[in-house]
Amino acid sequence: MYELLERNLKEKVSEIEWQTRVDLAACYRLVADFGWDDLIYTHISARIEGTEHFLINAFGVAFDEVTASNLVKIDIDGNVLDGGEFEINPAGFTIHSAIHQVRHDAQCVMHLHTNSTIAVASQKQGLLPLSQYSMFSMASMSYHDYEGLAVNPDEKKRLQQNLGTNNHLLLRNHGGLTLGATIGDAFMRMYDLNRACEIQLMLQAAGQDTISIPQAIVDNIFAQAKIVHTGSTGGQKSWPAMIRKAYRLDPSFAT
Numbered sequence: 001m002y003e004l005l006e007r008n009l010k011e012k013v014s015e016i017e018w019q020t021r022v023d024l025a026a027c028y029r030l031v032a033d034f035g036w037d038d039l040i041y042t043h044i045s046a047r048i049e050g051t052e053h054f055l056i057n058a059f060g061v062a063f064d065e066v067t068a069s070n071l072v073k074i075d076i077d078g079n080v081l082d083g084g085e086f087e088i089n090p091a092g093f094t095i096h097s098a099i100h101q102v103r104h105d106a107q108c109v110m111h112l113h114t115n116s117t118i119a120v121a122s123q124k125q126g127l128l129p130l131s132q133y134s135m136f137s138m139a140s141m142s143y144h145d146y147e148g149l150a151v152n153p154d155e156k157k158r159l160q161q162n163l164g165t166n167n168h169l170l171l172r173n174h175g176g177l178t179l180g181a182t183i184g185d186a187f188m189r190m191y192d193l194n195r196a197c198e199i200q201l202m203l204q205a206a207g208q209d210t211i212s213i214p215q216a217i218v219d220n221i222f223a224q225a226k227i228v229h230t231g232s233t234g235g236q237k238s239w240p241a242m243i244r245k246a247y248r249l250d251p252s253f254a255t
Contacts, residue, residue: 058086117176184239
């Protein structure tokens with residue numbers, strides 16, 4: 001009764017869908033390896049190019065168990081489209097569906113409950129300009145107030161309004177969220193956001209005076225990042241290396 005149901009979809013889906021499945025499964029495995037997962041909770045969703053269908057984790061599957069084939073294909077309302085073997089957490093998809101509805105530029109939405117993002121999201125001032133990592137996030141940052149568990153459909157509109165055109169969202173008392181035109185972009189943004197929050201908490205714990213980065217530099221960092229990272233997030237450069245890391249950790253994600 002505790003065995004994970006297995007299936008293999010490689011020969012049953014398009015090449016585009018399969019590649020998306022492999023990349024998304026790798027992302028889940030990497031999140032687990034970095035220690036960012038939260039048992040079976042939180043989600044990373046990805047749109048299948050050329051469709052309005054999305055992939056997300058099956059409810060009850062740990063992040064280090066996710067494979068390309070056990071990801072679940074759903075529509076924007078969370079209806080399962082590829083069979084009834086698995087189910088999703090409909091309440092958990094409220095946040096993802098809200099963002100996918102309005103941000104058609106984003107293939108991937110990543111929502112995590114890391115200790116550091118929850119802690120900084122719970123501070124009145126939020127993320128502060130204290131490190132280079134914070135610069136990458138603050139250049140495109142929004143906040144959304146806590147409304148309890150994300151089960152109220154009315155919250156979707158407020159999520160959409162709060163996010164706007166930004167690519168980073170700190171959900172007060174809850175966690176962090178990033179999105180990107182590719183899975184690698186969303187991953188890299190979460191990496192930067194989590195590091196920024198970790199560093200802020202370390203500096204605050206040290207109890208020493210900190211040096212804030214001037215606002216002019218904050219305002220200009222997005223243009224600088226494009227030059228340094230060769231792209232808006234660095235995902236284009238870092239993601240192939242992360243895929244290689246996922247294969248070294250456990251190649252079963254790509255099955």
